[in-house]
Amino acid sequence: MLPFVFDFATRRRLEAMRPRLYRLAYAWCHDSHLADDLAQDALTKSLTRMGQLREVQALEGWLFSILNNCWRDHLRGDREFEDIAEMDELIYSGEPGPEQQVSRRQTRDRVRRAIASLPLGQRQVLTLVDIEECAYAQVAGILEIPVGTVMSRLSRARQALRGLLENEDKRVTQTHLRRVK
């Protein structure tokens, strides 16, 4: 039997959020171990603060803001933190699968690489809106910034991302053409 200290339903709801916390943390830091630690920290903190949560519907936003605090604490303690380290490893690791899988993974890696190069503030807004489908007002609450800032960061993030991906497309095409010659 698992040693339950807190009630089962609460645990289950929090545990169900773990994959999403991990994914979001990963999208912020692009480091699987750190993302796992951040998700774990956020869940542990949330258990001790469960009393602060008033509405059931607010659970997600509340957890994301705890995750954001854990992330900030981490950055404060580690200013030299390099968030695109491990990217090369990520891109070139793994078993080569069927061609389709490789192509899909390449697209994903390309997008991840581009997101990793965005300024942190933009990266957080973008991932909360696109991956977690948070409303602008919710993002503003989680990151403690005005809604106007959410909108402008999002706009800049998407513009930069498009530029990065389009440039890379051109580069890939050119390389390919050179190879064909």
Added chain:
Amino acid sequence: MNESKNEPVSREHINAYLDGELTLEEREHLLIRMASDPNLRAEICAQRTLKEQVRVAYDNLPRPNASATHRYLNAAWRQSLVAGVLLVLGLSGGWLAHDRLDQSPVVERLAGLPAGLQPVTLSERVDTQRVVLHLDSSAPERLSASLDVAERLARSRGQGQVELVVNSFGLDLLRQDRSPERARIERLAERYPNLVFVACGQTVARLLREGQPVVLLPEARVASSAINEIVARLRQGWVYVKV
């Protein structure tokens, strides 16, 4: 987020549209602009593609060593929770969308439409017998809910027409290998000749480009893009409902 009629549509406004942040009235205005502006439509398509790319970029992430995780519950239990997470995602999405919508001034109530869904119209001459439904989510309960609405509307409009247009993640509904509703779609298509299923050609093309095999159900038709299809229908006086 007001945009006057002749000014170019700002990036923020396009973002707000794609992120479901516009009021119903603002969406209607933008749809009118889109109807006459192919560049705007192209821009919105490009931004939507980008949004989808970000959305899926972090699926199937590498996991750190297993020993470091699984601190609360074992792996089998973790697996069984995935369905629960999906449910939460779908339900919260619906809840937020519902919260942000206003009442349409033109067609206040559409017979057969469940509470919580809002009809949108563009044309001066609206034909409430013809309805285009739009689905862009792949949450299982959204898929089945969209079929519920389609069936209800098709049944009550024996002579009218109902079109269910899917794009983005909603394409799953019409994909041979992914649709949990294959049997039901076949049954519906047989029973209601006035009900048509339409897939977004743009979404299909994108998936193919990414190397994903796309095989659609035999009942599916393919439009050049979901936006084009919806705008064309709105111009013809159809009622549009996001499901």
